[in-house]
Amino acid sequence: MPTCTLHPLPYLADPAAYFARIRLAPGAVMLDSARPTAERGRFDLLSAWPLQTLTPQAAELGETYLQRLRASLDELGRAELPKGVELPFAGGLIGYLSYDFGRRLEPLPSLAANDLGMADASLGLYAWALISDHQLERSQLLFHPSLADAERQRLINLFEAPAPACTAQFSLLAPMRGDISADDYHQAFDRVQAYIHAGDCYQINLTQRFRAPCQGDPWQAYQAIRQVCPTPFSGFQVLDDGSALLSFSPERFIRASGGQVETRPIKGTRPRSADAAQDARNAAELLESSKDRSENLMIVDLLRNDLGRTCKTGSVKVPELFSLESYPNVHHLVSSVTGQLAEGNDALDLIAGSFPGGSITGAPKIRAMQIIDELEPSRRALYCGSLLYVDVRGEMDSSIAIRSLLVKDGQVCCWGGGAVVADSEWRAEYEESITKVKVLLDTLQSL
Numbered sequence: 001m002p003t004c005t006l007h008p009l010p011y012l013a014d015p016a017a018y019f020a021r022i023r024l025a026p027g028a029v030m031l032d033s034a035r036p037t038a039e040r041g042r043f044d045l046l047s048a049w050p051l052q053t054l055t056p057q058a059a060e061l062g063e064t065y066l067q068r069l070r071a072s073l074d075e076l077g078r079a080e081l082p083k084g085v086e087l088p089f090a091g092g093l094i095g096y097l098s099y100d101f102g103r104r105l106e107p108l109p110s111l112a113a114n115d116l117g118m119a120d121a122s123l124g125l126y127a128w129a130l131i132s133d134h135q136l137e138r139s140q141l142l143f144h145p146s147l148a149d150a151e152r153q154r155l156i157n158l159f160e161a162p163a164p165a166c167t168a169q170f171s172l173l174a175p176m177r178g179d180i181s182a183d184d185y186h187q188a189f190d191r192v193q194a195y196i197h198a199g200d201c202y203q204i205n206l207t208q209r210f211r212a213p214c215q216g217d218p219w220q221a222y223q224a225i226r227q228v229c230p231t232p233f234s235g236f237q238v239l240d241d242g243s244a245l246l247s248f249s250p251e252r253f254i255r256a257s258g259g260q261v262e263t264r265p266i267k268g269t270r271p272r273s274a275d276a277a278q279d280a281r282n283a284a285e286l287l288e289s290s291k292d293r294s295e296n297l298m299i300v301d302l303l304r305n306d307l308g309r310t311c312k313t314g315s316v317k318v319p320e321l322f323s324l325e326s327y328p329n330v331h332h333l334v335s336s337v338t339g340q341l342a343e344g345n346d347a348l349d350l351i352a353g354s355f356p357g358g359s360i361t362g363a364p365k366i367r368a369m370q371i372i373d374e375l376e377p378s379r380r381a382l383y384c385g386s387l388l389y390v391d392v393r394g395e396m397d398s399s400i401a402i403r404s405l406l407v408k409d410g411q412v413c414c415w416g417g418g419a420v421v422a423d424s425e426w427r428a429e430y431e432e433s434i435t436k437v438k439v440l441l442d443t444l445q446s447l
């Protein structure tokens with residue numbers, strides 16, 4: 001089996017200095033565990049100059065697109081890591097799936113406006129990556145065996161040279177504003193309640209979009225938000241049209257490693273407080289909330305079913321239920337669902353059977369997505385999609401792209417939402433949708 005080669009670099013806990021060398025390159029992408037402030041992520045992964053970039057064709061079905069992704073991985077060729085080395089990536093695909101990629105997997109209406117014109121997916125095929133392992137405090141370049149010697153040396157020289165100075169700025173040209181009023185949200189909330197009481201659904205994730213005109217370099221905005229909102233599934237991606245994706249997600253979608261599968265749904269939120277006693281009360285209230293536990297359990301059951309479509313019968317388990325995870329601006333209630341891939345299935349089959357994540361749709365999932373399309377005035381684009389990698393060994397990790405921004409065509413968009421169930425109160429849900437993204441909005445407005 002062909003083997004990847006490695007080249008050591010000075011260890012950096014924050015990947016910004018390394019990414020600064022490539023951030024203007026075609027296909028520049030970084031999956032960032034937000035070290036040293038955040039604590040849960042082990043690896044950072046960045047690359048640029050993809051061998052090819054794959055986006056869905058106009059009427060292409062999701063399964064057909066996923067098969068093209070498989071073919072591109074086969075074209076690059078399977079490779080292993082050197083003996084004794086543990087890294088998440090050996091060359092392969094890195095990029096995003098938008099929430100609306102789900103339209104290519106399931107029958108959905110087309111009522112919400114597609115006003116951002118964002119591709120439903122864009123994944124690049126990369127033959128190298130710079131990976132930092134924060135457990136071993138080691139940064140190194142990884143080269144797929146197909147990468148030419150001259151390109152390897154160019155990359156070594158690039159990352160061993162001094163980092164360029166970055167003086168670019170980013171600013172809003174007007175305050176961030178919601179697309180809908182509180183009254184509009186209230187009306188949509190009431191429609192959701194009617195569907196719940198009619199037995200159409202049990203839970204709907206209802207979202208609103210915020211946006212503003214902007215100018216400057218999104219990379220500066222990313223660095224500023226990262227300082228105040230370090231989360232283990234952060235990421236930055238530059239698209240071919242100059243758009244940029246900025247994500248500060250705390251939530252894993254699905255990880256597949258060695259045939260073992262894990263998803264970690266978040267459902268249940270309380271704000272942090274600067275007062276330690278109040279902060280502890282907020283956390284305790286979340287842990288004891290029957291409403292939030294019920295919401296979380298609905299999504300755990302949904303994800304057990306989703307994973308069961310591609311995992312070995314009897315292998316799907318719930319090893320962790322209603323755990324507390326705390327971030328700079330919110331406390332979250334988090335569970336874990338695991339399984340073992342059935343023989344003949346791979347990571348892309350997992351995507352086909354589970355995307356988009358149930359924690360940001362509702363239950364039952366397809367009916368929830370239909371209701372979302374009816375009640376939300378515009379498509380979600382990146383929001384509630386996923387940043388992910390899939391490598392030539394079949395290893396995959398992916399986020400739920402919440403706490404995320406899209407900078408495109410001179411405007412920046414951000415989304416906030418929350419789960420609506422039978423005993424929800426509209427004002428509390430409306431305020432929660434703002435609380436979740438307040439740190440992002442405030443930071444942008446301070447630049």
